[in-house]
Amino acid sequence: MAEEADVIVVGAGLSGLVAATEIADAGKRVIVVDQEGEQSLGGQAFWSFGGLFLVDSPEQRRLGIKDSYELAMQDWLGTAGFDRDEDYWPRQWAEAYVAFAAGEKRDWLRAMGHRIFPVVGWAERGGYDAMGHGNSVPRFHVTWGTGPGIVEPFERRAREALKSGR
Structure with missing residues (x-):
């Protein structure tokens, strides 16, 4: 295998597909291995509701939700502790x-054709302040097409990379 690929990605779930497609787009040859067959590309993400964590998004601003990198980090630290x-x-x-979610994540996904439902939900709802467990504001952005909708751009890119020998 070492002569056939620059990188081996273990797992064809969403994170494996993201890693593999980014590596292939960088001109490297990738082998993806998974215990499941090709019909299971995207793993559990395919069956999910397709929710994404975004910070200070246009969807949030349109709904009057005030969010920021600093608030999202306070929420994360209030849950994780990191002590x-x-x-x-x-x-x-x-x-x-959190910086990615507050910055380029939405535009990066959008450039691949990903679209977001115009209502923001509240997963992992917190105690209404930024020092407790969970989110103090809604940040759950639902993908048009739910799980299959979030997997599709990466599955498409992986299949294109396969056709081109990467």
Whole structure:
């Protein structure tokens, strides 16, 4: 396999498809392995409601929801705690992910054809402040087409990469 691919991705769920398609788009050859057959591309995300965590989105602003990176981080820290030495890397990941969700995530998905239902839901509802468990404002953005709708752009990109030998 080492001569056939630059990278091996284990798992063809949504995160595996995202990783594989980004790697292939960077010009690398990728092998994706999964215990399931091709009919299960996207894994559990395919069967999900297709909700996405976005911060300070146009959908939130249209509904009068005031959100920000700082508030989302307070919510995340209020739930996660990150109070141990071994929490260093999880905290780094959380900060990067919240920055992505508050920045380029929506536009990146939109460029692939992804669309969001114009109502924002409230998953993991918190205690109405930014220091308790959960979200203090609605951040649950539903994908048009639910789970299949969030998987489709990545499945399409993976199939295109397969056709081109990547």
